[in-house]
Amino acid sequence: xxxxxxxxxxxxxxxxxxxxxxxxxxxxxxxxxxxYRQFPKKSLMxxxxxxxxSKATYEQGxxxxxxxINHASLTLSTLTVTSAHPEDSSFYICSASGGQGARGYTFGxxxxxxxx
Amino acid sequence: xxxIDQPTEMTATEGAIVQINCTYQTSGFNGLFWYQQHxxxxxxxxxxxxxxxxEEKGRFSSFLSRSKGYSYLLLKELQMKDSASYLCAVVANxxxxxxxxxxxxxxxx
Numbered sequence: 001x002x003x004x005x006x007x008x009x010x011x012x013x014x015x016x017x018x019x020x021x022x023x024x025x026x027x028x029x030x031x032x033x034x035x036y037r038q039f040p041k042k043s044l045m046x047x048x049x050x051x052x053x054s055k056a057t058y059e060q061g062x063x064x065x066x067x068x069i070n071h072a073s074l075t076l077s078t079l080t081v082t083s084a085h086p087e088d089s090s091f092y093i094c095s096a097s098g099g100q101g102a103r104g105y106t107f108g109x110x111x112x113x114x115x116x
Numbered sequence: 117x118x119x120i121d122q123p124t125e126m127t128a129t130e131g132a133i134v135q136i137n138c139t140y141q142t143s144g145f146n147g148l149f150w151y152q153q154h155x156x157x158x159x160x161x162x163x164x165x166x167x168x169x170x171e172e173k174g175r176f177s178s179f180l181s182r183s184k185g186y187s188y189l190l191l192k193e194l195q196m197k198d199s200a201s202y203l204c205a206v207v208a209n210x211x212x213x214x215x216x217x218x219x220x221x222x223x224x225x
Contacts, residue, residue: 042218046214091156107158112156
């Protein structure tokens, strides 16, 4: 149980375009989803937290207008990188939470974004 | 913010034991996770501690002392495939996961 599907796994886009990344909880209801960003050889940095049906809460330094997060249902959250630039190239990972404890944080497989 | 410290790198020989320490200072405590991450992949769950003591799961064990803000991950009978980054993550009062910088473990033959 506790499977989170994230896609696409890899995407290459041109500068100035937008990219949407989807994160789905397949066998549980995710009341909260977290979006992380990871640069090479660095740890995961939390970008934002989204709760179903409400606006996302962004961490300090993360541009909410650039990284649009939508959590329209209990099984789906999306992250849209708008007007992408090469410096947005990174590994983006979602995590879904349906409750507390060990089951509470299940990670998606990650999306490698390359902006050219 | 939350402060989570772990060593940057560790090297060990195949078949040996390695202990990765993690110390934390957080706003409250609701559990500590250890994850394994291979390059280019998402983290995979290894262990979860919320009460003091040792949790053993096969070759991997994790220990927690809440009073000391300390945990360790013990990897026994090291195999080449254990070469990876190991992430310590703490859940604070806000129920967000805060990660340490990760410890890169290199297993040598």
